[in-house]
Structures are given as structure tokens and as C-alpha cells.
Amino acid sequence: MLKFLSYDVVFQEVPNEVTLAINISGCPNRCRGCHSPWLMEDAGEPLDEAALARLLREYGSAITCVCFMGGDAAPREVERLAAALRRANRHRLKVAWYSGRQTLPDGCSLQRFDFVKLGPYIAPLGGLDCATTNQRFYRIENGKMLDETERFRKEEKEKFVNPINSSTFAVTK
Numbered sequence: 001m002l003k004f005l006s007y008d009v010v011f012q013e014v015p016n017e018v019t020l021a022i023n024i025s026g027c028p029n030r031c032r033g034c035h036s037p038w039l040m041e042d043a044g045e046p047l048d049e050a051a052l053a054r055l056l057r058e059y060g061s062a063i064t065c066v067c068f069m070g071g072d073a074a075p076r077e078v079e080r081l082a083a084a085l086r087r088a089n090r091h092r093l094k095v096a097w098y099s100g101r102q103t104l105p106d107g108c109s110l111q112r113f114d115f116v117k118l119g120p121y122i123a124p125l126g127g128l129d130c131a132t133t134n135q136r137f138y139r140i141e142n143g144k145m146l147d148e149t150e151r152f153r154k155e156e157k158e159k160f161v162n163p164i165n166s167s168t169f170a171v172t173k
């Protein structure tokens with residue numbers, strides 16, 4: 001079962017979206033230089049339909065997107081929850097997945113997602129906003145993965161950042 005340790009409403013993880021980012025624990029990826037080592041622990045609350053519904057009751061009217069941050073230990077469960085989210089919201093909310101894997105799992109249904117980020121964190125290469133990054137951010141359109149990593153580059157950021165001058169506001173649990 002997936003578990004989550006925290007959540008934030010964020011503005012930069014998915015360009016042009018106000019995103020409820022759910023930080024999933026139990027990460028199996030063991031990236032050297034991991035920026036969030038506490039997410040490797042098997043800890044937190046179960047992430048299931050009931051937990052999602054509770055979060056959406058609280059934040060659903062303020063957000064445009066939900067992002068599963070992690071979940072690589074149980075990718076089918078991420079897919080299943082993404083599908084449940086789509087059904088519950090009749091596609092009003094976009095759905096994103098930040099995976100630390102290099103590729104999507106075999107048989108993954110792209111239709112469950114509007115955005116997917118792939119690639120482990122390699123500290124010397126930096127994150128999505130670094131020109132040297134190994135990570136890729138894709139928009140899913142008509143079953144195709146369109147590489148939009150360039151949108152995170154510092155010189156492009158100003159065009160896409162939310163007008164509220166912060167990447168996070170105080171709803172971290």
C-alpha cells in the first residue's frame with residue numbers, strides 16, 4: 001500500500017497549474033544525494049481513495065492539478081489512484097506523476113496522466129531547472145509523451161510561474 005508523509009500546494013512542479021503535491025514515502029530509488037531522504041522510510045498515512053477524497057474536500061476548489069510525488073515501489077497503485085481521481089473529478093483536475101525511474105513501467109497507461117516526470121535525481125546534474133539535468137518532464141497528449149523539460153529552465157520560468165510569488169504556501173502537513 002502507498003503511504004504519504006506530507007502534502008503541499010505548489011506552483012512550479014507543474015507549469016501553469018496550482019498543484020496539490022502528495023509526497024509518497026517508501027521510495028525504492030536510493031538516488032545518491034537524495035534531496036528528501038525521509039521519503040525512503042516506510043512511514044506515513046495510507047494513500048487510498050478515502051485519503052484522496054479527504055484532501056480534495058479540503059483543497060479541491062483551490063487547485064487545478066494533483067501530483068503523485070513518488071510511488072515507484074507500487075506504480076500500479078499510482079495508476080489505480082490516478083484513474084480513481086479522474087473518475088471522481090470527471091477530468092476537471094489534471095493528474096501528474098513524478099517518478100524517479102528512468103522509464104515508465106511496462107504497460108503503464110498514459111491516459112491516466114496529463115504530465116509525467118521521469119529520471120532519478122543525480123545531484124551533480126541538478127533538477128529540472130538545470131540545463132544539465134538528466135530528468136525529463138513530459139506532457140501527455142493523445143497518448144504521446146511530449147518533452148517539455150525546457151519549461152523549467154530558469155530563463156523560461158518567469159513565463160510560467162504562478163502570479164503568487166512563492167512556490168509553496170503554508171499547507172504542508
Ligand code: SF4
Pocket residue numbers: 027028029030031033034035036037039040099100120121
Ligand atoms: S526518487 Fe527522490 S526521494 Fe527517491 S531516492 Fe531519488 S531523490 Fe530521493
